[in-house]
Amino acid sequence: MEQIQVFSQIHGEKCWPIVGKLSPCEDACPVHTDVPSYVMAIAQGKFREALDVIRQTNPFPSVCGRVCHHPCEEVCNRALVDKPIAIQWLKRTVADMGLGEKPVPVPRTKKERIAVIGSGPTGLTAAYDLVRMGYGVRVYETLPIPGGMLTAGIPEMNLPKEVALAEIDYIRGLGVDIRTNSALGRDFSIDDLWAWGVKAILIAVGKQKSSELPIPGADLGSVFLALPLLKRIRLGEKVAFKGRVVVIGGGNVAMDVARTVLRLGAGEVHLACLEARRDMPAFDWEIEAAEREGVKFHPSLAPQRFIEKKGKAVGAVAFKRVARTWLDQEGKIHWDLLEGPGSEFTMDADAVIVAIGQAADVPEKDRLDLTSLGTIAVNPVTLMTGISGVFAGGDAVVAGGTAIEAIAAGHRAAESIDRYLQGVQPYAETSPEKDVLKLDPANIPNFFIRKERWSMPHLPVKDALRCFREVNLGYTNWEAVEEAKRCLNCRSCVNCVFERGQLCFETAQRLL
Ligand SMILES: Cc1cc2nc3c(=O)[nH]c(=O)nc-3n(C[C@H](O)[C@H](O)[C@H](O)COP(=O)(O)OP(=O)(O)OC[C@H]3O[C@@H](n4cnc5c(N)ncnc54)[C@H](O)[C@@H]3O)c2cc1C
Incomplete structure (x- = not known):
């Protein structure tokens, strides 16, 4: 970029709708959240608008x-x-301001009733x-509480239960009726649901079984899934560990x-896996x-017997x-x-936990x-199972699964169910292809000033290990604004730079 002209325009809503391109962040998000708009709103201190x-x-x-x-x-x-913008931490900052908000209940306007099996994110x-x-x-x-893996799987130090429950309360407040301690297959059947007048069913039961290790x-005692x-x-439940x-x-x-x-008293924790360190599937x-926190890693090991x-x-793992x-x-x-000398290895253990899928x-x-x-098995477009009117989605359908992918599956299932009930072809429409604004690494404008990404403060390890308190402490509002200001706003500002060789005043102040 040779010549850059700074012109005076208040960066704002009028810039945003005119651009036909997507920024890579919104393209990559499984629910296509309008990341540029909310990050720009945070940069301007408009937290409420960002959350909306x-x-x-x-x-x-x-x-x-x-x-x-x-x-x-x-x-x-x-x-x-x-460094990339800390989009996730920015979302957390504004979202936490909305925890505890009560929505206005949505009036029921349609006669059909729908049953959803499973209260996870899908x-x-x-x-x-x-x-x-x-x-x-x-x-x-x-289960006795709603939330699926958000409240019954992901540990408290990563996701406090009250955070997930507050967001579930918001959903309840809109008018969703949640019945806990009620299981399909145990307390009622699909046929019961039809008999009760339900017109469509979504099965979103996740993956609730831990895979066993058949060795x-x-x-033996103290081998857990x-x-x-x-x-x-x-x-x-109160659970305690000691030793290794x-x-x-x-x-x-x-x-x-x-x-x-x-956090439950183990003296040392050793983690052994099949993969080499670089191939471990964890994030x-x-x-x-x-x-x-002190977990010791032992990659490239295959357990043979306890x-x-x-x-x-159990006393050791071979x-x-x-x-x-x-x-x-x-x-x-x-x-x-591996075969031959040195290929065998035994590790003492006071307890073993199998976490292989x-x-x-x-x-x-x-x-x-x-x-x-x-x-x-479902139709990959409509998410309908082999039974007409019964849909399935989320972890129960896919091979892997993450929270945001489950949320995306929930949206798709809702859209398909609506189409089915309205008698419209139950096909989720594919949105028209949009251009994604990817910067050319060889042609990065040299006027952008490098700015450190704001790091996330966390509990000191010695304190973290004594409790289940959340480890990541969150940004202050001021830090969030400063971090958001690093955003290039690709869909709009960067696009403007490339298309017109111009930079507006506000963007210049933010990025130069
Ligand atoms: C320990 C752990 C940590 C994770 N950490 C992360 C993470 O950090 N980031 C991330 O993005 N993802 C993470 N995940 C994955 C993420 O939680 C899941 O992908 C997501 O919760 C799947 O949503 P779901 O609604 O499809 O299923 P689930 O969340 O599993 O919800 C299914 C619900 O259905 C209920 N149910 C089951 N059978 C029945 C029945 N017969 N009748 C009625 N209800 C039933 C279950 O009790 C459960 O509440 C983690 C998963 C686990 C297990």
Whole structure:
């Protein structure tokens, strides 16, 4: 960019609608949140407006401000100048201001009633959309509290229960009826729902089973499966550990359970997984948090058997070293073992926690078609199962799963159900392709001043390990404004720079 002309225009709403391009952040977000608009609103101190923008597509802004895997930040053009904008932390700052708000209930305008099975982010997002369309919606949840993995899986230090429950209360306030301690397949059937006058059903039951490790000794005492253990702890049961705990698995659940048992009295926590360190499937920030708190990593190890000590309890784990791992087309891991001297390794353990994956526990599985992965088979566009009027979505349908993808699935399910009930072809329309404004790394305007990304303050490790208090403490409002000002606002400002060689006064003040 040779010549840049600064002209006087108050950057504002009038800039935004005229641009036909998407910024990479909104393109990468599974719910296509209008990131540039809310980050610009934060930069201008308009927190209320920012939250209103986020809520248009996301009923769980405070949850996502804490645990979203933020694909938006991975593609942020600002990374080509210095570091990506801390979009997730900005969302958290404004979203927390809305916690405890009571919405105006939405009047029921449609006669049809819809049943949603499961109150995780998929089910509750669908319920949020459907109730706002005027339908009667009842959500059935098997556990005593709603929220799915948000309240019964993800540990408290990452996502305090009251944060998730406050956002669920907001959804309730709109008119969604949530019945806890009510399970499809145990307390009622699909046929009961039809008989009660329900016109469409969404099954959003997630993946509630922990995969077992089929090796000798798996039934010994003090060998636990991660998910039921996390659930017991999250639901308030007192659980204690001591001595050395070995966690088996390299994913996010393994990191979460390792950090959890450190807070429950374990002297040391060792984490062993099949993958090499660089291939571990957990998010980088989860691995960093576990490492910071003292979890010891042992990559490239395949457990062979659990060794008994007296009293039928586990006393050690025998491993073989792994030469290489690879994933097949379905995403399943395979590995080759090393042979010969030094290929065997034994680790003492007072308890072992197996965290090697989750599987769907599908109710009424004799009636619903399943995939080879054991998830519910659906039409990939409409999310309808083999039973007319019965839809499924979220973790129960996909191979992996994250919170924001579950929210996206909830939106799609709601749209499809609405079309089905209105007698419109139940196809989610694909939106027309839009240009995404990707900066050319070789042609970054040299007038952008490098500015440090504001780091997230966190609890000192010694304090964090004594309790389940949230580790990330959040930005102050002032820090949020300063961080938001780093945004290049690709859809608008950067586009303007490239298209017109111009920069308005306000943008110049912010970025130069
Ligand atoms: C320990 C852990 C940590 C995670 N950390 C993160 C993270 O940091 N970031 C992230 O983005 N994602 C994370 N995830 C993944 C994320 O939580 C899930 O992808 C998301 O919750 C899936 O939403 P869902 O609504 O499809 O299912 P779920 O959240 O599992 O909700 C399903 C609900 O259905 C209920 N249910 C099941 N069977 C029945 C039945 N028969 N009748 C009635 N109700 C039923 C369940 O009790 C549950 O409440 C984590 C998951 C786990 C397990």
